Amino acid sequence: MRDGDIIHGLIRGLSVIECFDEEHARMSITDVALRTGLERATARRCLLTLTHLGYATYDGKFFQLTPRVLKLGHSYLAGTPLPRLIQPFLEQLSAATSESTSAAVLDGTDILYVARASTRRVMSINLAPGARLPAYCTSMGRTLLAALPSEEAHAILQRSNLIAYTSHTRSSMTDLLTELAVVAAQGFAVIDQELELGLCSIAVPLHNASGHVVGALNIGAQSARSPTSRMIAQFLPLMRKVQAEVRPLLR
Structure with a gap:
């Protein structure tokens, strides 16, 4: 792809949208410039443009995204069959296990939640479609990384911020590559x-009818x-059943 084919203004605008999160829901121009690395004047123009388009509000000091931003994500969810196809299966699986179930896809170094059936809150953060978590230390992330060619998975891990969130976290490249090999072998x-x-x-993993991992x-x-011992003994057979039932539906 040639540099002349790239709209750098769009890149900057999207980076401004992405810098807002749960901990940074309301930000000043200076805040956004610091989080994106943009010049303050550039951040200001991006924020004012987003406000003009209805994607943000401005109270004279702070900017905040509006629900209109959800239309961007809705375009993806509406264009892919996985979320609407998997949701009934997640709800059935959740009812059978009395636990929360989710589906996700790989997006860069993260997993992106696309569907969820929650019986109770299991994490300190709120997980819902659109939520993101690091791929290297999540079960869905490791499943998706293990399905990739080894060189591609290695490159994603190299770009990841390998933090040890707890004393149990596998965060070294050697441990993670070994773990991905185990995941690939056992499925x-x-x-x-x-x-x-x-x-x-x-x-x-969730395969489509052609055998490709899509989530x-x-x-x-x-x-x-x-x-985990109970999950493997009791939950895994139920998940395998869903895996087989969904496969022919994803074309």
Whole structure:
């Protein structure tokens, strides 16, 4: 792709949208410039343009995104069959296990939640479609990374900020590559308190009718209630069943 084909203004505008999050819901021009690395004047023009288009509000000091931004994500969700196809299966699986279930896709170094059926809140952060978590230390992330060619998975891990969130987190490149090989061989991934203490999860890949991995399915629970041993023994067979039922539907 040639540099002349790239609209750098669009890149800057999207970076401004992406710099808003739960901890930075209201920001000044200076805040946005610092978080994006843009010049203050550039950040100002981007913010005022977003306000003009209805994607942000401005009270004279702080900018805040509006619900109109959700239209950007809705375009993706409406254009891919996975979220609407998997949702009934997630709800059935959640009812059968009394635990929360989710589906996600890989987006850069993160997983992006596209569907969820929640029986209770299992993490300190709120997980819903549109939420993101690091791929390297999540069960769905490792499942999706393990499905990639080894060189591509290695490159994603190199770009990742490999933080040890808990004392259980596998965060070294050697450990992660070994773990991905195990996940690829066994066809599922388990996480035991690596992202947050007290949280366990198990994930399997979701294939389309052609056999390509297009997403991942997981069950997350408190480790005291559903340790990984129980997940493998009791939940994995149910997840395998969903995996097989969904495959011919994803074309």
